[in-house]
Amino acid sequence: MNILESLKMASSTLVANKLRSGLTMLGIVIGNASVIAMIGVGQGAQKLAAEQFESLGPNVLFIVPGSEQARRTQFNLPKTLVLADAEAIATQVPTVKEVAPQINQTAVMSYRNRNANDTVIGTTPEFLSVRSFKIDRGRFINDIDIKRNTRVVVLGSELSEKLFGNRDPIGKRIRIRNVTFEVIGLMKAKGSFIGDNQDRKAFIPLTTMANQIVGQTSPYGLEVSWINVTAKDEQSIRAAKFQIENLLRLRHKITDEDDFGVQTQKDILTIVGTITTGLTFLLAAIAGISLIVGGIGVMNIMLVSVTERTQEIGLRKAIGAREGDILVQFLIEAVIVSAVGGILGILIGIGAVTLTGALSPLKPSVSPTAILLSVGVSGGIGLFFGVVPAQRAAKLDPIVALRSI
Structure with missing residues (x-):
């Protein structure tokens, strides 16, 4: 069986089980939307900080009292x-x-x-x-x-x-x-x-x-x-x-x-940029956890699918389907679920970023890199977490499967 035929069969199986496929996608959708939104909001915070520091005035330096240690540890500076x-x-x-x-x-x-x-x-x-x-x-x-x-x-x-x-x-x-x-x-x-x-x-x-x-x-x-x-x-x-x-x-x-400090506009902006970048990565990492959870959900549902489709797998093997054909079909199903969930999550994430920009002073933006990364990660998660169910389906003994008919 070629890849195109496996793709058609995988698609028809997912369409036939709309509710299960939708619930399987849900974790991936939430994960991708969270990643896109968090990265967009983080970049918006960086832009807002840069604009605010530019509004301080051109070529500004600030001379502040107290030693560096005092400025770090004391609230009321000497x-x-x-x-x-x-x-x-x-x-x-x-x-x-x-x-x-x-x-x-x-x-x-x-x-x-x-x-x-x-x-x-x-x-x-x-x-x-x-x-x-x-x-x-x-x-x-x-x-x-x-x-x-x-x-x-x-x-x-x-x-x-x-x-x-x-x-x-x-x-x-x-x-x-x-x-x-x-x-x-x-x-x-x-x-x-x-x-x-x-x-x-x-x-x-x-x-x-x-x-x-x-x-x-x-x-x-x-x-x-x-x-x-x-x-x-x-x-x-x-x-x-x-x-x-x-x-x-x-x-x-x-x-x-x-007992003083001289800070340029660029110095302060670098510090703030480092902080906001770190927070952006932290938020993206937290949001990324939901992608892992979504991947585990894909694996669980695919394992259930293998159990439910024992008769189908046995019948296909009995009429000549090879282990590789079964493996490819189940992997394609997992990747389709993750990829479609990823695309829906990206659209929701873009909507969340746009809404944030409209309702707050932030100017968030949607990074093409973040979109490509999310789609790639979603597909990779589907492929990774789909391996175990696909292997179980491929190694299923056709005689045992046919006995349940």
Whole structure:
């Protein structure tokens, strides 16, 4: 019997037992759909992270306080950076374009009977260009505000809506920790960055933040949470990082481990990319377990099929069918079940990826490699788990089989 004839017989047998064939495919369908969906969502997370880091601003470097060990193990980092460090970087590092130090503090803000407990950022005028924020209405903090410790505030779009609703906030006064501030500007919507909503922040002058909100506790100067820096161009990023590190080591008189860290946009994106890739593989591996379970289901149903079709196998052998013919037919049945289940699973997986993209900020994509891998694995599982039932059918004694007729 040739392969074409075996294929026809296998197909007709599966069609004749639709319910059993469908239930056999179910595990393969779920496994393939899970693999496609998990890989697609993982790649969408990677794309979203890359876009969010690009939105931080071009050629950005972040100088963060604390040693590497402290940043890994401590929640509250030591305040090892001061405003004088930022000023020194701005004046003494030739590859740096702009510097924007900032102090972060969570505080209760109120307007009449409305309250918000969100982040207040004390910063300088350069923050706007360094971090690629844009003003929607009004103005941002200026140098006069910094020199005079002016009580002015710029609100993020969602924070403004929370405090003022649909009313124009410009010119209104809000209270931050019982200190009155005049609203002078409203930011354009920026969106979230790794779960941190950039539109629910308030921006006030750095000096006002230090002197009237958090206070100064360092004997070395005005403490800052971190320092944002932009290099002159993309080619200057590595040189800027090297020069900043050397300058701060001299200023802090460091002879051992650095009490700060300089991270480029690319460094952070590499770390996040490694994490998201690892999570994608983990999710795909977990989803792949269902493929194995589906394969075991194929083997179980095929073994039952062999038992049920004992008479058919004996009759075919009695009229001249060889062991190889029986083996090929049962293997083809197992592969068809797995392949068709794989295709249905891929279609469901693509639908799940599309739905995820429509209902979430992720931008998942369907990888052709993942599709080919799923189809190949499905067919391979059918072939692998179909061997035992096929061999049992092929080795069945025709005399014993015919006795049951």
